Amino acid sequence: MSRSRTLRSRVLLPGAAALAVALLATGCSSDSSGKDSASHQADRSPVAAHPAAESSPAAGANDLQTAYQDTVKAVLPSVVQITTDSDLGSGVVYDDKGDIVTNAHVVGDAKSFQVSLATGGRPLDATLVAAYPAGDLAVIKLSSPPNGLRPATFADSAKVAVGQIVLAMGNPLGLSSSVTQGIVSATGRTVSEGATGGGTGATIPDMVQTSAAINPGNSGGALVDLGNEVVGIPTLAATDPQLGSGAAPGIGFAIPASTVKRIADQIIKDGKVTDSGRAALGITVRGVVDNGLQPAGAAIVKVTSGGAADKAGLRAGDVITRLGGTDITTAQSLTEALASYKPGDKVKVAYRRDGDSGSAEVTLGSL
Structure with missing residues (x-):
């Protein structure tokens, strides 16, 4: 050279x-x-x-750097570290009363926690308000909220756009108050979590996909735009089978802010989720295979009395093979198909019963 x-x-x-x-x-x-x-x-x-040709790029870079620094300064004090007897994760200060929103898989089976603020000081005691594993969200509450808590501001999810710059704030690998940057890669993703490795096995609709690095410990933290608003709660990174199920670089997912607010508000007010906004058939299912041992549908194990499936005439032993326009081959595919519907929607369900094919129009209930 x-x-x-x-x-x-x-x-x-x-x-x-x-x-x-x-x-x-x-x-x-x-x-x-x-x-x-x-x-x-x-x-x-x-x-x-040509004075502008030399000064503009530097000025633009300085402006962007300043925006990053201002956002970190404004939002990072709202992001906390949550520690249980067996694990740690992140959380976001939801209000000045000491409510903190996080992932259900961060709290796990724990009922009490130690919370470390980004501003320092001794860890604070907190207890579980309620968890909602189906949406992988939970709220915990500080036993003695200190003065000066900094609640985060949550964005309108409808305004989140692909290409938008975002920062992921949390405690990855135990490195407190860490920040990574990326963009919004996609919106409206339906993602199924693994039930292993601490996941809840939940299928979550409308997730925000981001290129910002999401590592263990980021879960429950904040995905933030440069307007200092939380656009989502980072939950998981995609895995790549070719990497031995290791994290796929640049593909992470966050629960959208509007969903977080809807669920957190109900938990804080009622101690549980009263309206998930998610559709349900009112059944328990398991996967089945055909004679060639290929996935062949979702078999109904139990029907909830008075639920959507019960009212439509479905019963235990039926094997669901299609929901609306989606072929159903496994229990997971049924859950994912349902995630695109809302309570009250009418949908055609195709099924097999005692070797015969049938169909029913079902008015979906609420999860």
């Missing part, structure tokens, strides 16, 4: 000398070293002729 650079310099020198000669010939001032003076003049000319 050094030889390449030397050759390049040798090519450029004659041109510089020619430029100097041309400037001298047109009346540029000179002293005892007129060539050097002319070269100096040539160096300054492009700057004088």
Whole structure:
């Protein structure tokens, strides 16, 4: 590489000398070293002729850096570390009464917690208000909320746009108050969590996909825009089977802010979720396979009395093979298909019963 650079310099020198000669010939001032003076003049000319070309990129970079720093300063004090007897994760201060929202898989089976504020000080005691595993959300409450708690501001999820710059704030791998950056890669994703490795096995609709790094310990923290608003709660990173089920770089998911607010408000007010906004058939199912041992549908194990499926005439032993326009091959695929519907929607369900095919129109209930 050094030889390449030397050759390049040798090519450029004659041109510089020619430029100097041309400037001298047109009346540029000179002293005892007129060539050097002319070269100096040539160096300054492009700057004088195009000041914006050199200043704009630097100014833009400084503006973006300042925006990052302002957002971190404004929001990071609202992000806490949550520690249980067996694990740790992150949470977001929801109000000044000491309510903190996090993931259900962060709290697990624990009922009491230690909470460390980003602003420092001794860990604070907290207890569980309620968890909602189906949506992987939970609320815990500080036993003695300190003065000066900084509740976060949550964004309107409908305004979150692909390409928007976001920062993920949390405690990945136990590194408290860490920040990573990326963009919103997609919205409206339906994602199924694994039931292993601490996950709840939940299927969550309308998730925000981001390129910001999401690592263990980020769960329950904040995905934040440059307007200092929380756009989502980071929950999991995608896994890549080719990497031995390791995290797929640049693919993480966050529960949208509007869902977080709806669920957290109900938990705080009623101690439980009273209206999930999620559709349900009112059944318990398991996967079945055909004679070739291929997935062949979702078999109904139990029907909730008075539920949507019961009212439509479905019964235990039926094998659901299609919901609306989606083929159903497993219990998981049924859950994922239901995630795109709302309570009250009418949907056609195809099924097998005692070797015969049938269908029913079901008015979906609430999860």
